[in-house]
Amino acid sequence: MYDIIIIGAGPGGYVAAERAGKMGKSVLIVEKEHLGGVCLNRGCIPTKTLLNSTKLYKQAKSSAPYGVHAGDVSFNWNEALVWKNEVVQLQRNGVSFLMKENNVEVVKGSAELLEGKKISVDGKIYEGENIIISTGSSNFVPPVPGAEGNNVVTSDEILDLKELPESLAVIGGGVIGMEFASLFSNLGIKVDVIEMMDEIIPMMDKDHTRVMRRDMKGINFHLSSQLLKIEGRKLTYKFEGKEESLEADLVLMAVGRRPNTGGLEKTGLDINKGRIVVNEKMQTNLPCIYAVGDVTGLSMLAHSASRMGEVAVNNICGIQDRMRYNAIPWAVYTSPEAAGCGMTEAEAKASGRVVKTASMLMKHNGRFMAEHGKTAAGTCKVVVDAETGVLLGVHLIGGISSELVAGAAAMIESELRVNEIKQIIFPHPSLSEVIRDAVWALN
Amino acid sequence: MYDIIIIGAGPGGYVAAERAGKMGKSVLIVEKEHLGGVCLNRGCIPTKTLLNSTKLYKQAKSSAPYGVHAGDVSFNWNEALVWKNEVVQLQRNGVSFLMKENNVEVVKGSAELLEGKKISVDGKIYEGENIIISTGSSNFVPPVPGAEGNNVVTSDEILDLKELPESLAVIGGGVIGMEFASLFSNLGIKVDVIEMMDEIIPMMDKDHTRVMRRDMKGINFHLSSQLLKIEGRKLTYKFEGKEESLEADLVLMAVGRRPNTGGLEKTGLDINKGRIVVNEKMQTNLPCIYAVGDVTGLSMLAHSASRMGEVAVNNICGIQDRMRYNAIPWAVYTSPEAAGCGMTEAEAKASGRVVKTASMLMKHNGRFMAEHGKTAAGTCKVVVDAETGVLLGVHLIGGISSELVAGAAAMIESELRVNEIKQIIFPHPSLSEVIRDAVWALN
Numbered sequence: 083m084y085d086i087i088i089i090g091a092g093p094g095g096y097v098a099a100e101r102a103g104k105m106g107k108s109v110l111i112v113e114k115e116h117l118g119g120v121c122l123n124r125g126c127i128p129t130k131t132l133l134n135s136t137k138l139y140k141q142a143k144s145s146a147p148y149g150v151h152a153g154d155v156s157f158n159w160n161e162a163l164v165w166k167n168e169v170v171q172l173q174r175n176g177v178s179f180l181m182k183e184n185n186v187e188v189v190k191g192s193a194e195l196l197e198g199k200k201i202s203v204d205g206k207i208y209e210g211e212n213i214i215i216s217t218g219s220s221n222f223v224p225p226v227p228g229a230e231g232n233n234v235v236t237s238d239e240i241l242d243l244k245e246l247p248e249s250l251a252v253i254g255g256g257v258i259g260m261e262f263a264s265l266f267s268n269l270g271i272k273v274d275v276i277e278m279m280d281e282i283i284p285m286m287d288k289d290h291t292r293v294m295r296r297d298m299k300g301i302n303f304h305l306s307s308q309l310l311k312i313e314g315r316k317l318t319y320k321f322e323g324k325e326e327s328l329e330a331d332l333v334l335m336a337v338g339r340r341p342n343t344g345g346l347e348k349t350g351l352d353i354n355k356g357r358i359v360v361n362e363k364m365q366t367n368l369p370c371i372y373a374v375g376d377v378t379g380l381s382m383l384a385h386s387a388s389r390m391g392e393v394a395v396n397n398i399c400g401i402q403d404r405m406r407y408n409a410i411p412w413a414v415y416t417s418p419e420a421a422g423c424g425m426t427e428a429e430a431k432a433s434g435r436v437v438k439t440a441s442m443l444m445k446h447n448g449r450f451m452a453e454h455g456k457t458a459a460g461t462c463k464v465v466v467d468a469e470t471g472v473l474l475g476v477h478l479i480g481g482i483s484s485e486l487v488a489g490a491a492a493m494i495e496s497e498l499r500v501n502e503i504k505q506i507i508f509p510h511p512s513l514s515e516v517i518r519d520a521v522w523a524l525n
Numbered sequence: 526m527y528d529i530i531i532i533g534a535g536p537g538g539y540v541a542a543e544r545a546g547k548m549g550k551s552v553l554i555v556e557k558e559h560l561g562g563v564c565l566n567r568g569c570i571p572t573k574t575l576l577n578s579t580k581l582y583k584q585a586k587s588s589a590p591y592g593v594h595a596g597d598v599s600f601n602w603n604e605a606l607v608w609k610n611e612v613v614q615l616q617r618n619g620v621s622f623l624m625k626e627n628n629v630e631v632v633k634g635s636a637e638l639l640e641g642k643k644i645s646v647d648g649k650i651y652e653g654e655n656i657i658i659s660t661g662s663s664n665f666v667p668p669v670p671g672a673e674g675n676n677v678v679t680s681d682e683i684l685d686l687k688e689l690p691e692s693l694a695v696i697g698g699g700v701i702g703m704e705f706a707s708l709f710s711n712l713g714i715k716v717d718v719i720e721m722m723d724e725i726i727p728m729m730d731k732d733h734t735r736v737m738r739r740d741m742k743g744i745n746f747h748l749s750s751q752l753l754k755i756e757g758r759k760l761t762y763k764f765e766g767k768e769e770s771l772e773a774d775l776v777l778m779a780v781g782r783r784p785n786t787g788g789l790e791k792t793g794l795d796i797n798k799g800r801i802v803v804n805e806k807m808q809t810n811l812p813c814i815y816a817v818g819d820v821t822g823l824s825m826l827a828h829s830a831s832r833m834g835e836v837a838v839n840n841i842c843g844i845q846d847r848m849r850y851n852a853i854p855w856a857v858y859t860s861p862e863a864a865g866c867g868m869t870e871a872e873a874k875a876s877g878r879v880v881k882t883a884s885m886l887m888k889h890n891g892r893f894m895a896e897h898g899k900t901a902a903g904t905c906k907v908v909v910d911a912e913t914g915v916l917l918g919v920h921l922i923g924g925i926s927s928e929l930v931a932g933a934a935a936m937i938e939s940e941l942r943v944n945e946i947k948q949i950i951f952p953h954p955s956l957s958e959v960i961r962d963a964v965w966a967l968n
Contacts, residue, residue, distance in 0.1 A: 093953065122891070126954045131895035135591040142585045142595045148578040149605030152585045152595035162592030169895045176889055385953040392947075403948075411952040421952065446619055448565070452574035452612045485925055488949075488957035489932030495949045496939050504835075505846075506931075506938045509854040509864065510536065510828040511569045514931035 084110045086398060087201055087210030089193045090342075092119020093384040094216035094375030096177050098391030103184025105399055110210065111186055112193040112203055117177040119218055120376075121384040123170055128241050129261055131169045133415050135162040136268035140417065147455055157269055159246050166241070195349050199370055212370045212398045215346070215358060216391065219339040219376035224253075228312030234333045237262065243332075246271060251317050251330035253309050255282035257414050259336035260294075264416035267300040274302045274328050276309050276319050285412055287426045287463055287477040289441070294479055297418055297459040304328070341377045355379070362404040364394040372398070386410050409495040413484035418459050421487035424475030424494045427465050436468040440523035444480045447519070448511040454481060462516040466524060471499040473521075481513045489514060500524060527553045529841060530644055530653030532636045533785075535562020536827040537659035537818030539620050541834030546627025548842055553653065554629055555636040555646055560620040562661055563819075564827040566613055571684050572704055574612045576858050578605040579711035583860065590898055600712055602689050609684070638792050642813055655813045655841045658789070658801060659834065662782040662819035667696075671755030677776045680705065686775075689714060694760050694773035696752050698725035700857050702779035703737075707859035710743040717745045717771050719752050719762050728855055730869045730906055732884070733922040740861055740902040747771070784820045798822070805847040807837040815841070829853050852938040856927035861902050864930035867918030867937045870908050879911040883966035887923045890962070891954040897924060905959040909967060914942040916964075924956045932957060943967060 086102050088095045091113035099111045116123045139157045181188050191203040200209045221236040223229055235243075237258050250266045252259045255277035267273045275282070281291050282303070295303050307321045318327045341357050352359040352367040357379030364372045372394040375387030389405065396403035411423040430437040444450040444460025454460065460480020467474055476490035493503060500521055508515045529545050531538045534556035542554045559566045582600045624631050634646040643652045664679040666672055678686075680701050693709045695702045698720035710716045718725070724734050725746070738746050750764045761770045784800050795802040795810040800822030807815045815837040818830030832848065839846035854866035873880040887893040887903025897903065903923020910917055919933035936946060943964055951958045 121953070127891045127895065130892055130954055134896045135588075135593060138584065138588045138591050138593045141581065142588060142593055142598075145578075145581045145585060146604075148581050148608055149601040149603075150578060150581045150585055150598070151601065152598045154594075154596035155585075156594045158592040158594065160592075161589075165591055166895075169891070172894060172899070173891050383953070385950050385958075388953070389948075389950050410950050413952045413955065448570045448612070448616050449573055451615060452570065452609075453577045456615070482925060482928055484952060484955050485928050485957050486931070488929075488951045488955060488960070489935055491951065492932050492935050492939075492941075492946075492949050496935075496941065496945070498935075498939065502939070503935075505832075506935050507828050507832050507853050508931045508934065509856045509927060510564070510826070510831070511573055512856065512927050512931060514928050517931070 084108045084210040086212045088214045090216040091117045092218045093121045094387030094391045097388040099186040102395045103186045109186045112189045114192045128166045131166040140268045215373040216375045217342040217377045222340045223335050247331035249330045250332050252334045254336035276304045276307050280306045290479040363397040411487040411491040418480045419483040420479040421483040422477040423490045438466045438468045442520035462520045464520040527551045527653040529655045531657045533659040534560045535661050536564045537830030537834045540831040542629040545838045546629045552629045555632045557635045571609045574609040583711045658816040659818045660785040660820045665781050665783045666778050690774035692773045693775050695777045697779035719747045719750050723749045730920040806840040854930040854934040861923045862926040863922040864926040865920040866933045881909045881911045885963040905963045907963040
């Protein structure tokens, strides 16, 4: 009998295990593949590692304005993959160490949830006082004719391509699709993005998605376009009622991910639209059974899963805590990077609030100019409740937006008001000042 | 008669002018050289621009582990200077625009403070309801024999070197000295640093200065060493009572800066140890005369000066505000970068508090590993009040520490406690997570 059994060792599961172990609970975590889950093995970590390699390549070729000249810059895809695999392995070792350090028992295998807070792993039965389901999500491939072809991959397979294609078509302009589009475009590969909606990356401010598309000169965007079929290299899609086509060596399917709820339906768990239903304590409808991360479909981000894991463990341990969704940052590691936290202007207005917004171009920032040049795209937009002055959202594109957004998350989570933010001293010269400058630009 | 006359258009003066102008005040700002002051023209901005160029050079030569190969990487110092000058000019234009946009009158010339809230600029008299003195500071060259030689420069002249030296000796291991040491070392130039104290960069945590020195393999450090004389290329210094010597083509004097109080003594201003004495509203002993920035000697950082300028203007405008020094971030743009905010462990203990600290190595961070490799130095240390759980300090070395510290400043300024910080969601994978992980590592 364990205090807590956790199914799935992704960022929801392993963080829950670590926190629970630290609090002295007896914890069992079951993982059918590798510690770290999709994020560490086939998501965040490998993609950011490869993206960084391609950014270094692009940088090495374009540093002449700064006085740096490099002849014969070349990119070795296989070496980049070797490094990516090494980073993944090192991070897996790190999670393994964390589990040992916190006395978490790790079992490899496929877990089946049984009645009465029991699970079965390869025929062996384990029992827990509490169970946390963190089974994650999987790539969804739409039933398009030709999608099963050899030249069609998902984000799982594209991370281990034997060789680079000459051209790539990305189906789906969400975060995953856009990161891969940027990765291959950074290498000079022709990229087409086909997106059904009228804009890429749904959570981004619409002013910023336009900036991003304009700045990604090597990528052809086909918005409001529906893929109809794939015939070898030929992709046919519908745009404004007409059939159009394009050619690509490789097709990446990145239309979305679906929660992994297979086998869970029969247990009596409340599953709605393919997602396990949870309350703000991450409790399911079954006593002492919690669910966290992608499988809840509430916020399909690694760091949301980790926080949900903490909330579940705190509630199990009798510590008051609840999951909130208003200050979850997100980041897209494209070139240019983009990130945000809190409400967009559109969301804030839709919520019925009176809002004020202001934007500040990064080119007015000394460090940004010095390091990114005169023509780089970049802006920061802040959204504020006009009645209370509370900061509702911060949205960034350009530079190292992904590293600035944690500061924004701290401010939004702390419900800081404009007058309080104005008293925070930002280091000069740093790109982080753009947040302060956007706040000062509010009327 | 102006509402506010500001003497000196550095980051203290021009920010004060901007804020006051925005509030409808009639403002005159006097500058004897260039808008932006030392920071923009001979400090922060030009050094960071040149440092970035040298970092790009170093990066281009060392990207092979990531699969990026560049042949014949070369650095063109003159091109780097051209870009540096362009950035400075663009930023100056920006300040000029800000002044116009906020109806600030700019007068070029040397201001003399007269009695009765009047000033004289090249013989012309101006009168203000209030005066803000933001005259900044200047490089201090110690009276060492040989310091007037042709091969001895300060940070003013080194920014416009006609050609690179083959070797450099830096006198003073503070922020300015270390940034130039790093800049030239990045280019493969032999660098020696001579520092009188037993450690570099006084405000850094001593655990971190050790990490920095160990990581700067191309720099020879001579600590607890006092420069005695310079004879051409030969520098003689005293170490443990003995005279030792080293040779260098160029010598950079970076022992410190002194507040510019010349001509102010006769006005009756309270000046102590060369600094204008101010209270927390930035008021001097004379009615309606304020002082901000380096000339107060209280915190010789550009962003401190700007905040002091805001405090002065707010008090002039009847808005309650006071300067606080507990949450001022600092950053050093060396390779590796370092930054911090709030108290070091030593300072917190010296203040009589019971403190808890924890450190987290950056190599455990997925993004840091992916982008900086297996051997890069990096760590984050947090200092917490053990009795209240309030965050007192965050200290960083490695990666882009300079961009993470604004988030730390927001947390310290907001007096967040450990339990509140644990509820902030940090984006994954980002280096910013190292702050959260250090907080979680606290016992």
